[in-house]
Amino acid sequence: MGEYQQYRILVINPGATSTKFAVYDGEKQRFKKTVEHSAQELKNFNRVFDQYQYRLTMIIEALRKEDIELTTFKAVAGRGGLLKPLAGGTYLVNEQMVADLKKAERGEHASNLGAVIAYDLGQQLGIPAFIVDPVSVDEMEPVARISGLPDLERTSLSHALNMKAVARKVAKEMGKKYEEVNFVVAHLGTGVSVAPHRQGRMIDVNNAKEEGPFSPDRCGGLPASQLVKLCYSGKYTYEEMREKLTSKGGLYAYLGTTDLREVEKMADQGHELANLLLDALAYQVAKEIGAMSAVLEGDVDRIIITGGIAHSTRIVNDIMRRVKFIAPVVVVPGEEELESLALGALRVLRGEEEAKEYV
Ligand SMILES: Nc1ncnc2c1ncn2[C@@H]1O[C@H](COP(=O)(O)OP(=O)(O)OP(=O)(O)O)[C@@H](O)[C@H]1O
Ligand SMILES: CCCC(=O)O
Incomplete structure (x- = not known):
C-alpha cells in the first residue's frame, strides 16, 4: 500500500457541469477523474440535492474500477457550499452542516453536495469528513460590508x-x-x-x-x-x-x-x-x-x-x-481545488491545524 497509506484521502468537488474527484496518498495524487454531466442528464433533477445518489454512485463505481477499496481511506474531503458565513479553514462536517446544506437557504449550488457526500461516506466508513475553505468563507471587515443602502449588506461568496x-x-x-x-x-x-x-x-x-x-x-x-x-x-x-x-x-x-x-x-x-x-x-x-x-x-x-x-x-x-x-x-x-481539499484535510490529520467546528 506504500508509505503514504496512513493518510489516504478521497476528495470530491461537485461542480455545476462536472464531478471531479481524486484519491491522495499524502500529498501525492494517486487517481483523478472528471465526469462531465450534460445539460440533458441534469435536467431530470429539480434540485441540486436530487443529484446526490447519481453523483455518489458514479464515484463509488469509478473507485471500484480502479480497485481502490473504500476501507483504505482515512478521511473524505468535499468542497464546501453555500453555508452560513464562516472563517476560512478546514471544518469537520457534522449533522448541523448537512442539515443547513439540505435546506440550501443561501441558494442551490453544486458544491452543496460535496460535504453531504463526504459525510455519508465518512459515517459508513467510520472516518472523518471535512470541508476546506467553502465558497461562503467570510473574513470581510465591517467597513467592507456597507453597501450604501441599509436594506442590503455586502456578502462574501467566492472561490x-x-x-x-x-x-x-x-x-x-x-x-x-x-x-x-x-x-x-x-x-x-x-x-x-x-x-x-x-x-x-x-x-x-x-x-x-x-x-x-x-x-x-x-x-x-x-x-x-x-x-x-x-x-x-x-x-x-x-x-x-x-x-x-x-x-x-x-x-x-x-x-x-x-x-x-x-x-x-x-x-x-x-x-x-x-x-x-x-x-x-x-x-x-x-x-x-x-x-x-x-x-x-x-x-x-x-x-x-x-x-x-x-x-x-x-x-x-x-x-x-x-x-x-x-x-x-x-x-x-488553472485551479487546484482537489489538491487544496487534500492538503486542508492533511493539515488536520497531521495535527498542523485544528479542524473547526461548524455551529
Ligand atoms: N488554455 C486556455 N486559454 C484560455 N482560456 C482558457 C484556457 N483553458 C480554460 N480557459 C477558460 O477558462 C474558463 C473556465 O475556467 P475554470 O476551469 O477555472 O472555471 P470553472 O472551474 O468552470 O468555474 P469556476 O472557476 O468559476 O468555479 C473558460 O472560459 C475557459 O474557456
Ligand atoms: C459562489 C462562488 C463560487 C462560484 O462562483 O461558483
Whole structure:
C-alpha cells in the first residue's frame, strides 16, 4: 500500500457541469477523474440535492474500477457550499452542516453536495469528513460590508478554496507563511473573484455572483437604475432575471459561449465585439485589482492571477500592463481545488491545524 497509506484521502468537488474527484496518498495524487454531466442528464433533477445518489454512485463505481477499496481511506474531503458565513479553514462536517446544506437557504449550488457526500461516506466508513475553505468563507471587515443602502449588506461568496491554496503556495515560494504576506488574488474562472488577502485573511472580495467584473457566465456589477427598470419591465420573470445575472450573463449573454478560447478565436477572425469584450474583461479585472490594492493601502507583496482564464496570454498581459505598477504579478493558471481539499484535510490529520467546528 506504500508509505503514504496512513493518510489516504478521497476528495470530491461537485461542480455545476462536472464531478471531479481524486484519491491522495499524502500529498501525492494517486487517481483523478472528471465526469462531465450534460445539460440533458441534469435536467431530470429539480434540485441540486436530487443529484446526490447519481453523483455518489458514479464515484463509488469509478473507485471500484480502479480497485481502490473504500476501507483504505482515512478521511473524505468535499468542497464546501453555500453555508452560513464562516472563517476560512478546514471544518469537520457534522449533522448541523448537512442539515443547513439540505435546506440550501443561501441558494442551490453544486458544491452543496460535496460535504453531504463526504459525510455519508465518512459515517459508513467510520472516518472523518471535512470541508476546506467553502465558497461562503467570510473574513470581510465591517467597513467592507456597507453597501450604501441599509436594506442590503455586502456578502462574501467566492472561490476561496483555490484563492487561499494558491496564496499559500506563492507565499511558500517566497519563503513565507500565508499569514505573513499581503496579496491581491484574482481567480478568473467561469466566475471571477478578486480579493485582498491580508496576513492570511480575505478581508474583502467582490461577491462572485453579483459584483465586480463580468465573467464568462455572470454579469458582475450592473448599472443599478437600469437593472431595476429591467426587473420591472415585465419582459422577464424573477427566475429569468436571476439566471441572467448568475449563469447566462457575461460573455455568454453577448456571444452565446462561456469558453474564452472560443471568444479569442472569434476575435482573431475579426469579430469586433469579441475583441472588445476581451479588452473589457481584462480592463474590469485590472480595475478591481486596483480597488483591492487600495484596501491593502498599497502594501501588496504580490498580485496573483489564477483560474482557467489565467492560461490566456492575451488576458494576462492586458491585466499585467495595467497593474504591474502596484506589485509583481504571479500567474498560476488553472485551479487546484482537489489538491487544496487534500492538503486542508492533511493539515488536520497531521495535527498542523485544528479542524473547526461548524455551529
Ligand atoms: N488554455 C486556455 N486559454 C484560455 N482560456 C482558457 C484556457 N483553458 C480554460 N480557459 C477558460 O477558462 C474558463 C473556465 O475556467 P475554470 O476551469 O477555472 O472555471 P470553472 O472551474 O468552470 O468555474 P469556476 O472557476 O468559476 O468555479 C473558460 O472560459 C475557459 O474557456
Ligand atoms: C459562489 C462562488 C463560487 C462560484 O462562483 O461558483
